[in-house]
Amino acid sequence: LTVLKYFCVHVLQTIQGCEWDEITGEVVGFYQYGYDGEDFILLDLKKLTWIALKPQAVAIKQIWDADKDIIKTDEFYFNQIYPDWLKKYLRYENTPPSVSLLQKTPSSPVSCHATGFYPDRVDMFWRKDGEEIHEDVDHGEILPNHDGTFQMRVDLNISSVKPEDWSRYDCVFHLSDVKKDVITKLDKSEIRSNKGETRIIFDGNCILVVGLLLLLVCITGLFIWWKKQRLVKDKGNLIWRFHSL
Known part of the structure; x- marks a missing residue:
């Protein structure tokens, strides 16, 4: 000050x-x-x-x-x-971070996401054949978690990567003053996607829509039945008045 x-x-x-x-x-x-x-x-x-x-x-x-x-x-x-x-x-x-591969859709970039590390003096990057690459790579910011640790991600655009070349790529997480890096291979079977979650949400919306339609049909049927009963009652009253004359 x-x-x-x-x-x-x-x-x-x-x-x-x-x-x-x-x-x-x-x-x-x-x-x-x-x-x-x-x-x-x-x-x-x-x-x-x-x-x-x-x-x-x-x-x-x-x-x-x-x-x-x-x-x-x-x-x-x-x-x-x-x-x-x-x-x-x-x-x-002394606790290694949790590193995972994430992808929103099959055509989206693959995110190498690390969380739970401390301190925030880290380096994270994608490699091809053991060499760091910068093309088609997007570095995200280091963000705080609610417990005082940090998280970050690095995206790799795989639109131009052939399926047979995936094994040549890996994600490296390096924490300052720690000799051993966390290396994650680009493996399709290890990628977590929200594709299944999207399907569940879609099915839930369908169920909701169908339920509303059924409710609307029931209400419409009840209204028609009520109108018919009211019409029959009105006709009966009209006939009774006619005979009363």
């Missing part, structure tokens, strides 16, 4: 986070401010009080120490929330 004051530029820095010892399970949080490159004030998470590292920070310390609710909130985040996030992300780093 850069603050302008008396036409001079001052720099306010903050460092916050936590360290987790996997062996002992000890968690150490830290929350510190610096001003113009020098330590200024820090939060002692054990005593739950701010420590002024400069004489100018004493007044700020007194104000911040008086706000016990915020200090309690900081304690909760640094001792529970942040360590949980750290453990979760470390767990993700």
Whole structure:
């Protein structure tokens, strides 16, 4: 954060986070401010009080120490929330992503889709005969998942690829700092498509349409029957009145 004051530029820095010892399970949080490159004030998470590292920070310390609710909130985040996030992300780093081949229709590009990886420092591409290709390839953006992991896709236009050449193509997923890549061969039997789902939706629409037609026929038949009964009743009333005359 850069603050302008008396036409001079001052720099306010903050460092916050936590360290987790996997062996002992000890968690150490830290929350510190610096001003113009020098330590200024820090939060002692054990005593739950701010420590002024400069004489100018004493007044700020007194104000911040008086706000016990915020200090309690900081304690909760640094001792529970942040360590949980750290453990979760470390767990993700050791978990390989889920890579699958997707295709909307037989004429659509084949998407190599990877999800569940962390961090987002990845490279993903298509190869032919072991060499990376760029023609007929479309790279999608890296998108976040709801659990903090990421997903991405790379599309390959297969309209000009002969069926006998499919085995020459593969998709490579490379995660930064991980030596072993995830390689997925272009195999027609491994492609997941929504073709079957489309058929199910179409059948469901047909059933719905047929059901509405049957309901319409029933309503029409009931209306015709009611009109006939009303007509017979009206005729009977008319005949009765005629005889009454």
